[in-house]
Amino acid sequence: MKQKGLALYPGSFDPFTYGHQDILERACQLFDHVEVTVAQNSEKHGFFSTEERKQLVEACTGHLNNVSVAVFEGLLVDYAKAQGAIALVRGLRQVSDFDYEFRMAFANRRLAPEVETVFLMTSEEHALISASIVREIYRYDGDISTFVPPAVQEAMAAR
Ligand code: PNS
Numbered sequence: 001m002k003q004k005g006l007a008l009y010p011g012s013f014d015p016f017t018y019g020h021q022d023i024l025e026r027a028c029q030l031f032d033h034v035e036v037t038v039a040q041n042s043e044k045h046g047f048f049s050t051e052e053r054k055q056l057v058e059a060c061t062g063h064l065n066n067v068s069v070a071v072f073e074g075l076l077v078d079y080a081k082a083q084g085a086i087a088l089v090r091g092l093r094q095v096s097d098f099d100y101e102f103r104m105a106f107a108n109r110r111l112a113p114e115v116e117t118v119f120l121m122t123s124e125e126h127a128l129i130s131a132s133i134v135r136e137i138y139r140y141d142g143d144i145s146t147f148v149p150p151a152v153q154e155a156m157a158a159r
Helices: 018-030 050-060 076-083 095-111 131-139 150-157
Strands: 006-011 033-039 067-072 087-092 116-121
Touching: 006 018, 006 076, 018 033, 018 087, 018 116, 033 050, 033 076, 050 067, 050 150, 076 087, 076 095, 087 095, 095 116
Parallel strands: 006 033, 006 087, 033 067, 087 116
Antiparallel strands: none
């Protein structure tokens, strides 16, 4: 049965990968609406600009009818509360993700106990994909076609 409500799926999405898409599709089964919340991180110099990342997520999620995409800057839980979100969705790939994710989830819970963090596991096929690995393969002219959707591949090739 579907949970009611809005969930945010926050992240850098630099770029959006098949792993992100996998998690998003799972979240869409659980929540009425999922917003992909693209973080504007002034400390990180991204491969794509925040606006480009947003547009690419939109291009990759047209097949999902309960998804929207937005950009945010600031503290995630403040944004989540302002949007009326009941949950934050984060993907887990492997054990090494746990440390960072647990620290972030506990910090977010202390700040906003009413916003639950929900961890979803990727399919095995996508367990080794990360945006940073995609950027590295791209940098050395490797084939990224099995890691990212076609729209992202085209946008990276156009660089
Ligand atoms: O894809 P990422 O880079 O792992 O996503 C991390 C993100 C953007 C979800 C996280 O850095 C974040 O929420 N940034 C906003 C500032 C904030 O609220 N941090 C959490 C408090 S520990």
